[in-house]
Amino acid sequence: MFDGKKVIALGERDGIPGPVLAECLQAAGTEVVYQTTACFV
Amino acid sequence: MIPVLRAAVNTLVHVPDLVRYGSKPFREGSRPGSFLADLKARLRTFEDAAAYPPHQAFIGNLRPESLADIPSPWYGHPLPGASHQGPFGEILGQGPFYSMLEKADQFGLVSLDAGWTPPANGASAAAKGLMSAGARRGTEKEIRRRIGSGEALALEHEGALIGCIRRDHEEDESLAARVLLENLAAKASGAHALRLLLEKARLPAEEVDYILSCSEEAIGDRYNRGGGNLAKAIGEMAGCPNAAGTDIKAFCAAPVYALVHAAALVQAGVVRNAVVVGGGSLAKLGMKSHRHIEKRMPVLEDVLGGVAFWVGPDDGESPRLNLEMAGRHPSGRPSTPQGMMEALVCEPLARAGRKLREIDKYAVELHNPEVTLPAGAGDVPLTNYRTLAALAVIRGEIGREEIPAFIRDHGMPGFAPTQGHIPAGVPYLGHALAAMRAGTMKSAMVVAKGSLFLGRMTQQADGASIVVES
Numbered sequence: 001m002f003d004g005k006k007v008i009a010l011g012e013r014d015g016i017p018g019p020v021l022a023e024c025l026q027a028a029g030t031e032v033v034y035q036t037t038a039c040f041v
Numbered sequence: 042m043i044p045v046l047r048a049a050v051n052t053l054v055h056v057p058d059l060v061r062y063g064s065k066p067f068r069e070g071s072r073p074g075s076f077l078a079d080l081k082a083r084l085r086t087f088e089d090a091a092a093y094p095p096h097q098a099f100i101g102n103l104r105p106e107s108l109a110d111i112p113s114p115w116y117g118h119p120l121p122g123a124s125h126q127g128p129f130g131e132i133l134g135q136g137p138f139y140s141m142l143e144k145a146d147q148f149g150l151v152s153l154d155a156g157w158t159p160p161a162n163g164a165s166a167a168a169k170g171l172m173s174a175g176a177r178r179g180t181e182k183e184i185r186r187r188i189g190s191g192e193a194l195a196l197e198h199e200g201a202l203i204g205c206i207r208r209d210h211e212e213d214e215s216l217a218a219r220v221l222l223e224n225l226a227a228k229a230s231g232a233h234a235l236r237l238l239l240e241k242a243r244l245p246a247e248e249v250d251y252i253l254s255c256s257e258e259a260i261g262d263r264y265n266r267g268g269g270n271l272a273k274a275i276g277e278m279a280g281c282p283n284a285a286g287t288d289i290k291a292f293c294a295a296p297v298y299a300l301v302h303a304a305a306l307v308q309a310g311v312v313r314n315a316v317v318v319g320g321g322s323l324a325k326l327g328m329k330s331h332r333h334i335e336k337r338m339p340v341l342e343d344v345l346g347g348v349a350f351w352v353g354p355d356d357g358e359s360p361r362l363n364l365e366m367a368g369r370h371p372s373g374r375p376s377t378p379q380g381m382m383e384a385l386v387c388e389p390l391a392r393a394g395r396k397l398r399e400i401d402k403y404a405v406e407l408h409n410p411e412v413t414l415p416a417g418a419g420d421v422p423l424t425n426y427r428t429l430a431a432l433a434v435i436r437g438e439i440g441r442e443e444i445p446a447f448i449r450d451h452g453m454p455g456f457a458p459t460q461g462h463i464p465a466g467v468p469y470l471g472h473a474l475a476a477m478r479a480g481t482m483k484s485a486m487v488v489a490k491g492s493l494f495l496g497r498m499t500q501q502a503d504g505a506s507i508v509v510e511s
Contacts, residue, residue, distance in 0.1 A: 013492045014406075014424050017376050019500045037500065039492035040418035041293075041408050041459050 002028040009035040044304035044352050045359035046509055048242035049471040051099050051130040052234045052347035053458065054138045054321060055091070057084040058197040059226070060343050062219060063326030080330055081200075083340045085116075087162060090343060091132045092119030095409045098456040099346075100130025101471050105407075105453040115411050116339050125163060129471035131237055132344075134162030135198060137172055141229040142196075142206075142222075144173035145278055150221055152179030152187070153196070153204035167236040171229070171278065179204065194218045213263045223323040226345060227256045228271060231320025232278035234347030238316065239279065242351050250312035252276045252286035253303055255295035255348075256320040257461050260288075275318055284316070292491030293406070295319070296348060296467045297505040300487070303352040304362040304507070315352045319467075321345025322460045329416035329459070341412045346463030350470060360477045360511045366393050368488070368506030376502040378428045385488050385506040387432060397433045400451065400508065402485040404469035405429075407457040421464075425488070426452035465489035470509065477511040484510040 007030040011018030018037040025032055061070055061077060070077040090096060094115045097103040102124060111118050125132040140159040143151045153159075155178035161169065184205045187193035193205035206225070210216040231254060239246050254272035261268030272286030289299040296319055303315035323345065330340045352362060368385040375381075390397060405425035413421060429451070430444040439447055457464035466487035476482035491503040 013490065013494075013502055014378060014419070014421055016378075017494075017500070017502065020375070020377055037492075037494045037502075039495055040416070041406065041413060041421055041461070041464070 002030040005030045007032050011035065011037040013037060013039045042308055042310055043355040044307040044362045044364070045355050046362055046470060046474060047351040047353045047356065047359050048238055048244070049129055049474055050234055050238040050241060050349045051101070051468050051471055052230065052237060053096055053099060053130070053132045054230050054233070054345040054347070055087050055132060055343060056135050056138060056326070056345055057343050058135060058199070059323060060084065060327040060330065060340060062194065062222060062323060063328060063342070064324040066327040066330055067219070069331060076331070079334045080327065080340060083334055083338070085339050085343055087134045089119065089339070091125040092123035094118065094120050095411070095456040096132055096344070097123055097127070099468055100127030100132060101475070102127045105456045105469065105472060108454040108456060113411070114338065116341065126165060128475065129241065131165050131168065133164055133168055133233060134160065136160035136162050137164040137168050138229065139196060139198065139204065140172035141168070141233065142225050143175070143177065144171055145225045145229040145232065148209060149177060150209060151204065151206050151225070152177070152184055154179060154181050154184060154202070156181065157198070157203040165237065167240045168233055171232055171236055192218070194222060215262045215266050224258045224260050226323040227258045227320035228274050228278060229320070230345045230347045231256055231271065231275040231318045234320070234349040235275055235279040235316060235318045238349035238351060244314065244351055246280045247283055248314050249276065249281040249284040249316050251306060251315045252281065252284050253299040253315065253317045254286065254288045254319065255299040255317060255462055256288070257295070257322050271320070272318065275320065291503060291505070292493060292495070293462045293465045294489040294491035294503050294505045295462050296465045297487055297489040297507055300350060300352065300362060300467070300507055301364065301367050301505060304364055307352055307354055308364060313354060317350040317352065319348045319462055321347055321463070325460050329412060329418070332416035336415045338415065341409070342459055344458050346458050346460040348463060348467055350467070358478070360474065360509045363508045363510055366390065366508040370504045372501060379432065381490060381502065381504050382428050382432055385504045386429060386486065387436070389506060389508070396438050397429065397436070398438055398447065398451065400484050400486045401482045402453065402469070402473065403429060403451050404466035404473070404485060404487045406490060407455045407464045407466060407468055408459050409455045409457060412459050420455070422452065422455040423448070473509055482511070484508060
């Protein structure tokens with residue numbers, strides 16, 4: 001379902017970090033055009 | 042030599058007129074619109090800030106667990122008869138703090154109007170000892186000239202101009218007025234926490250050998266941004282003539298790293314009495330104020346936090362800082378919640394042959410959820426406790442149905458201001474000390490995390506932990 005899709009991955013410090021999201025989404029066939037991790041505190 | 046935690050202090054400084062110089066309000070206020078007027082309309086009085094239940098928990102007048110029994114919103118249920126003095130803390134007003142800023146300044150950066158007398162706001166003797174004698178007061182004309190020229194920022198009290206702070210270099214961004222205000226605010230609030238620690242613990246200032254500052258500010262000039270050693274400046278201001286010091290920089294995990302370093306220095310016999318101190322973060326004032334304004338609630342991020350801890354050799358009654366169970370997060374480990382908690386909690390406990398439920402209390406990132414939830418940032422301590430409880434299930438220590446009870450028994454509601462390093466578990470140490478001395482608690486683990494990725498040098502997060510036990 002992700003093949004050929006471009007993805008922006010926004011991670012969170014106390015949730016899932018951006019690089020982890022990006023790795024999973026790349027493995028699922030997406031092109032990750034941007035990833036980052038935010039800290040909301 | 043076994044290192045013990047002799048005393049802990051938490052302080053707050055209510056600075057409503059400085060909220061506009063927080064990073065987010067300063068940015069929003071520089072744009073066209075009504076933001077600053079809306080912000081001003083939602084600032085609290087000193088009395089409201091002092092009676093706010095999480096603040097009462099912070100200075101020790103209320104157990105953090107009791108917050109669960111206070112109806113939401115907590116700001117709508119001030120604690121009756123609340124005092125701004127607590128068994129291990131103080132809530133200081135803005136008036137005395139301005140005077141402390143003036144005293145903290147050795148370079149003529151802060152000018153307070155000679156016609157303005159800072160109100161004492163019932164400040165403690167420790168705070169009064171840090172207030173300026175007013176030797177360098179300015180005139181209103183000179184203050185207005187400096188602000189008008191763009192070299193200085195206005196300092197206001199209850200909406201009236203009472204002074205200014207100027208830059209110390211035209212081109213060096215590290216010495217801009219707003220940066221110097223942040224740095225002096227950290228120094229003054231850190232000195233306040235340290236002075237209060239000395240007085241409450243009856244530790245003679247001359248007997249402090251070493252100070253570790255876990256404050257967040259990058260003290261320095263353009264050639265040495267983050268050069269540091271705010272520790273020594275704080276020690277000087279607090280009157281500790283025999284104390285050397287250094288800064289521990291590790292984002293929000295710095296207080297726990299500092300405790301580990303302090304305990305190690307004492308255990309190794311390098312120093313006898315080490316103090317960890319953290320001043321407040323002015324940049325984080327009003328960090329979520331735009332959401333608080335949208336939701337028509339008070340702007341709750343109106344306080345600077347401060348912490349101070351005395352680590353000394355075993356006195357036969359204070360709880361031990363157990364370095365054998367100090368937790369760390371090596372760079373090869375994942376920065377996922379599970380990966381971090383395994384490294385910071387499970388592995389140190391496993392080394393000592395302990396189970397998760399054998400630690401009475403876990404003090405994680407103790408951010409006040411009433412600040413974060415309206416901004417969509419979640420309940421940070423609860424998120425961390427859920428991860429811990431899930432690990433206890435995975436390890437077969439508890440059943441899935443026991444997760445809520447584990448969180449209730451081993452956790453607590455967040456009660457610390459969103460001041461970065463300040464909520465990093467350590468505000469619970471005052472409560473833990475009191476409970477251990479009363480014989481109602483045996484152990485507490487402080488677990489802190491730091492968002493290293495914010496500095497763009499690595500994608501990783503970081504963390505540190507330490508166990509305090511009777």
